[in-house]
Amino acid sequence: MTSTHSPARGRPPEAVVGLLSTARGGRWDRWRLPLALVPALVILVAGFQRRWMSDDGHIYVRTVRQILAGNGPVFNAGERAESSTGTLWQWLLVAAGATGADIATAAMYGGLLLTAAGFALAGLGALRLRDGDRQGGALLPCGALVLLALPPVWDFATSGLETGLATCWLAGAWLALVARPRAWTTCVVLGLGPLVRPDLALVSLVFLAAQWLVARPSWRRALAGAAAAGALPVAYEIFRMGYYGHLMPLPGITKEASRSLWTRGLGYLADFAGPYLLWVPLLFLAAVALPSGRVRHSVPLVPALAPVVAGLLCWVYVIKVGGDFMHARMFLPGLFLLLLPVFLVPLTRAWTIAALGVGIWALACASVLRIPYEGRIGPSGVADERGVYVQQNAAPHPLHHGFAGFPGNRAYARLVHDAAGGGAPVLLLGRTPAEAGAPGVTGVYNTLGFSGTVVPLTGAALDPIGLAYPLAAHSEGINGRVGHDKRLPDEWIVADRGSAGALPAGLDPARVEAARRALRCGPFAELRAATREPLTAARFWRNLTGAAQRTSFRFPDDPVRAERAACGGAS
Incomplete structure (x- = not known):
């Protein structure tokens, strides 16, 4: 639709909004869906430009290789240890590897595609959330803009970890909650959180509670829905306990996932929020989104609040356990959840002002705001993980780590190669007998993904930190760097x-x-x-x-x- 009326100077923004927010079927309405998918395209490009494979991603790769070799879901043949934190991600990589694809390449690009899919689903969920407005018109990517401006979001769009799958599941679960809260398939999808990452069980619980509040089922249907949601996670937990003999993946034990390190966790939050002035866009968004703000378009309350509650709980948990050693990584799922209800917002006066503020911040964040330890490990032990591996591999997009810029790792690789070529079972601290299984190299090294790459599958790649070595995982901590504070x-x-x-x-x-x-x-x-x-x-x-x-x-x-x-x- 067009208009011959020109707004007078000084006309209030509501008049402009009225011109753009036409009735359904208007010119903006035709573009709502394509515009909702633009953030997915942007993160696809940004993630591709920063593509890389982390050392922890290579931990998954070795387990997948063991499965495809017939040794079971283990890191070292002959020892049942669950080193993969993300169960579903591990088995998706198995499916990719079974086709003959290179597993590391599948992990890197698969994570990118899943991240982009998550942004697309978030856009669709935002459209569906605002269907109740009964008003067409343009939408502003306020929450999406916050995510797209943050360098850590670009970095962890790949990395080979389960972050992309987590992004996709979070957005898909929210879309299911918004669009089909009474469907059995929604129960199943919402229940998958623990299989994506164990800590995402918090999100499953919040979303399932929100589903109950929206659907208000009979007690029989509620029990049936709970059974549908819990069937896969409970079945896998029984398998985990019987096969591995533990309640959680080994990294959860070695990192003491139930401990409380609030001060260290608050430091991890400051390390994320401080350099990017993250409080600035969040204040703009909160000023409009909170009930005390000027809300001009109503949305369903429960589906809008559920991701906010889940995101806050995720952040509280990360702070409680002391954070992580990778800059920003563990806060990204919670931030994504917090921004889902405002991922796209209507073109109103209040939201236009908020979008302008967020946009100015986003330009500054994407162009100049950076952490002071780029490419290094910071003074608190938190690392610019991608930057570190770019430098250590002397490559802009490290995939199969050669560590051309890190002589210590290259020396270890040569030592393992020479030991394997000798045909004798060798412990790099001495010698070990060939006990139950084929003889092979037994390497001991902190960089586990790299060690698992160079040590043959018939050998054992041991890490004294305990990510894949049960004995080390059960040792007492030494109060060292976060995620690395055990050393057998x-x-x-x-x-x-x-x-x-x-x-x-x-x-x-x-x-x-x-x-x-x-x-x-x-x-x-x-x-x-x-x-x-x-x-x-x-x-x-x-x-x-x-x-x-x-x-x-x-x-x-x-x-x-x-x-x-x-x-x-x-x-």
Whole structure:
């Protein structure tokens, strides 16, 4: 529609809004859907320009290779350890790898496509949320603009981690809640959170509660819906407990996912919000969106509030556990949730003013606002993860890490290659017998994804941090860098994997022997049996029934103290 009337100078913004917000079927209405998909196109381009593969992404790759090789969902053959935090992401990569595709490439580009799909679903959800306005007109990408301006969002659009899948599921679950709150399929989709990431169970619970408030089902339908939502997560949890012998993936144990480190977590929040002045756009949005603001277009209250409540809970949990070692990564799902209700907003006076403020901030954020430790690990231990791997690999888009810019990793790779070429089972701290399985290299290295890439599948890539090594995961922390605050002493690794009489220089034989004796006692012996014994029906049942006690087991790093505690005798 067109108009021959020209607005007079000084005419209030509402008049302009009235001209643009025509009745349904007007010229803006035809463009609402294409405009809603523009943020997905933008993040696709931005993510592609910053594409990369993280070391933690390569942890997934090794597990997928083990599955495709017939060794099961393990990191090292012969030891049942769940190193993949994102269950669904792992199995999606298995499906990609089964076609013959390169797994790392599939992880990088698959994450990008899922991120873009998540932005598209968020746009569709915003359109559906505002269907109740019964008014056409343009929409402004306020919340979308906040996300698109943040460099960490560009970085983690790829990375090989489950972040892209999380973005897609969060938006898809919200769209299902908004569009089809009474459908059985919505129950199933909302229940998938724990399989995307264990901490996203919080989102599942909030969204399922919101679905109940909207649908108000009978108690029979409510129970049936709960069963539909919980069927897959509960079935997998039973498998996890019986197969791995634990209640959660191993990274959750080694990172102590139930602890409270509020001060450190608040520091992680400041590390994210401070450099980008994130409070600026959030204040603009809150001023209009909150009930005290000037709201001119009503939306369904429960579907609009559900992602906000879920996002706040996600942020509180991240702060509680002390944050993460990757800059901004763990706050991105919560921020995405917080912005879903305002991902697209109507062209009103209040929202136009907010959009102008957000737009000015977005230009500054996308162009000049940066963290002060780009390409490095910051003073608090939080890393510009992508920047670090770009520098260490001397490549703008690292995929298969060669670490051309990091001599230490290249030296380790050569050592593993030489040991494997010798045909003898070698522990890089000494020598180890070929116990249950084919002989191979046993490498011990902190950079687990890289180590898992260079160590053959017939060998064992051990990390003293415990992301894929059960013994290390159950050790006590050393209060180090977030996500890396466990470091199993070498005496334990030699006692667990080495052979008698072959000690590396510098190790105390008495401490190694104390560790060997401890490993034969009580909870140590049960932990080794749960993860290394053949998986018979009896072993599965013992793993299942003992998973809670096994998950809570911790031991002192000092082998002498640990032996006394486990064996109940003198050292």
